[in-house]
Amino acid sequence: MKPDLGLYDYWPYEGRPKIRWPNGAKIAFWVAPNIEFYxxxxxxxxxxxxxxxxHPDVLLASSRDYGNRAGHWRMMDVMDKYNVRGSISLSIGLIEHHPELIEETRARNWEFxxxxxxxxxxxxxxxxxxxRAIMEDSLESVMKATGQKLAGYLAPALTHTERTMDLLAEYGFLYTCDLFQDxxxxPVNVNSGRLISMPYSLEINDIIVYNSYFGTPRRYGQMIKDQFDQLLIEGEDCGTVMCIPLHAYAVGHPHRIGGFEDALEYITGHSKEDVWIATGREIAEYYYENCYDECLADINSRKGG
Amino acid sequence: MTLDKEYLEYPNRRYGMDHDLYDWSILQKRPNITWPNGAKLALWISYSLEFFPHDQPAKPFKAPGGMVTPYPDLRHFTTRDYGNRVGVQRLWRVLDKHGLKATAAVNSKVAERYPYLIKKLNERGDEVIGHGVDMGKLHYGGMDDSEEQALIKESLGVLREACGQPVTGWWSPAKSQSWNTMQHLAANGIDYVCDWGNDDMPYQMKEAGGNLWAMPHGSELWDRTIILDKKHNEDEFVEEMEDAFNVLYGETDRYGGRVLSIVLTPYVMGLHYRVKYLDKLLGWIAGHDGVWSATGSEILDAFKNQAK
Incomplete structure (x- = not known):
């Protein structure tokens, strides 16, 4: 074991390049439903x-299956209502198990x-x-099923190795959701190619809020709004990213969907000059095109203090 | 240490589920169901009457609600028993006030120890369903098969003898099953199980020749989960239940009849300072048009008549 994998450099929040997202937006917003097979x-x-x-852990396994059978479709209705496309954190095996789910989300131009x-x-x-086999399987399966070249990665159940980031960059992934430092x-320090860390969340992640913080569904909606307000203010300085990670087996329950819907209504009620509603890939591509070099130069210039 | 080759092999990577217990099916793509008298929502209230023995085997785990401290754990033994003596009476009063039916899952040890409760359940017309022998005797993967068959026979035999009802429903203690539980249940006259939390409507199990149905009896809209596990207060409990009601009720125009399953625990919701919130909730629900208060088997019968 190493004390630090050295995946990124220390980069103070203050005084960063003044990034602007499309339309001059201050915050890039994306929603990442985890569509998982357990x-x-x-x-x-x-x-x-x-x-x-x-095994069989009927209680927990069936609670996960709820997401695909019932919760997903309720969650997708709400996202449709507010015109928000999802960036799906996909258990690749689900392509075979539940192709209906892939077809419906692909038809909505969601990202996988x-x-x-x-x-x-x-x-x-x-x-x-x-x-490598996991990554190659992922790339091939998603390309075959959707025609999309995978751009993002969130390690299965957030389980990593020392090699994960280097391999992602080698295979041409654009972003990782596995790092929560910012x-x-x-930019992530990798052996070859380029990779960026994309803000995901272990805070306004529905599972964390419900199961670790024991937040109520309405409280969850309020937390999302509060985070949005704060990042919108700070986005004036440096262009922030906000992600709502979801799990249909959690947020898709009838007692929970309302809190999420409130938050989505609030966020999408803001102007295009405030918030850019995008997918993970769109944010990453824009960042590489417009921000990567400037940010990397800033990071390098501030190394060592 | 490395992982075996088989860790990256996926023999069940195929269309549908990775097992043969039930078919993959999307709730929102099924034919609409109509409830009796054109009701929108079937309200299924169920509660459990449980005996937690001091000498629980805790094998392979402790049931939620089981003993915690070193023996003798009088604090947990007696607080659970409070539900069977005091708490359940409060639940009954609230149910009666609003004219609501209920389904009671009963450990057979409760039937043996407290015949009074069985008499009351029959007088009330509550449906009695199986709930294992007691909360110490779990069904679990890897258990001895003959031991499990004996538990099921004992549980259902005692319960049917005591209450005289057919007892066609089953809620496994701790919602835990072995790979064989459902086959044995079907062979012993059980029509529906309450252990699967993956749906909002009844669905047919493939297991046991298709004679068994899963009822929507999840672990979420359960007082234990919301109040004990998630630590939400009583106002929040009511708010969550009302939100669930509103969403399901609202879905009925598009998707047909829905089921709102509310799961109660006498030693949780039957507490003095808590029961008035149940009163408030059930009064609010009962004040809506198109709510059909029914037992598990009534809901399943209405469903099965249309599902084929």
Whole structure:
């Protein structure tokens, strides 16, 4: 183990380049529904147990399945209503299991990014060939099913190795959602090519709010609005990014969808000069085109203090 | 340490589910269902009457609500028992006030220990469903199959004998099953299970020859989950339930009849300072047109008549 993987440089929030998103927007906003497949009887990973109970863990496994059967469609209705496209953090295996879900989201021009093959298969203890196989499987499967070249990655169940970022850059991924050090994108230090960290969230992530903070659904909506207000103000200085990570098995329940809808109504009620509603890929592509070099130069100029 | 080759093999990567227990199906793409008298929402209120033994085997885990401290855990034993003595009476009063039906999941040990409760359930007309032997005896993957069959026979035998009802529903203690539970349940006259939280409507299990149905009895709209696990207060409990009602009720124009399942625990919602919030909630729900208060098997029967 290393004390720090050195994936990015320290970069103070103050005095950064004054990034503007399209239309001069101060905040780039994206919604990332995790569309996951959890196996009922997955093989065992020595570092992480998939289900707390002996298989079949009917209670938890069925609660996850709720997202695909019921919750997703309710969540998608709300996103349709406010004209927000999703950037899907996709368990790649779901392409085979639930193609209806892929077809419907593809028809809406949503983006797909890889979240591993299953959310019950973890990267821990994978050798390089195995981790490459996950990425290659992801790239091929998504290309075949949707015609999209994968741009983003969120490691399955957020399980990583020391190699993950280097491999992503080598395979031409544009962004990783696995790093939480900032509210703006940042170039990631990789062996070859380029990669940026894309602000995702382990704060206004529905699962974290409901299951770690025990927030109520209405409180969740308020947290989203409060974060948006703050990042809109700070976006004046440096162009911020805000992501709402969702899980239809959580937010898609009837008692929860209303809080999310309130927040989406609030955010989409802002002008195009304030907020750019985009997908992960669109934000990454704009950043590489317009911001990457300037930000990298700023980071390098501020190294060592 | 590295992972075996099989860790990257996916033998069940195929259309539908990765198992044969039930078919993949999208809630919003199914034919619309109509409830009796054109009701929009079937209101399914269920509650559990449970015995938590001091000497729970805790194998392979402790049921939620099980004993916590070193033996003898009088604080948890008695607070659970409070529900069977005091709490449930308060739930009944609120249900009666609003003229609502209910379904009671009963450990067979409760039927043996407290015949009074069975008598009351029958007088009230509550549907009695199986809930295992007691909260210490779990059904779980890897358990001895003959042991499980004996538990199911004991549970259902005692309950049917005690209450005289057919007992066609089942809620496994801790919502935990083995790979064989559903086959054994179907073979013992069970029509529906409450353990699967993946749907808002009943659906047919493929398991056990298709004679078994899953009822929408999730772990979310459950007083234990909202109040004990998530630590939400009583006003928030009411707000969440009302939000759920509004969403499901609103969906009925487009998707047909829906089920609102509210799951109650006498030792949680039946507390003195809490029960008035249940009163408020159920009064609010009952004040709506198009709400059909029904038992689990009534809802399932109405559903099955249209599903085929």
């Amino acid at each position: 196996e009922l009887d997955p093989p065992i990973n020595p570092k992480r147990v998939a289900w707390p109970r002996p 990014f890889s979240h591993g093959i299953y959310n019950t298969r973890y990267s821990y203890e994978m050798d390089e060939a195995q981790e 509210d703006t994108p940042q």
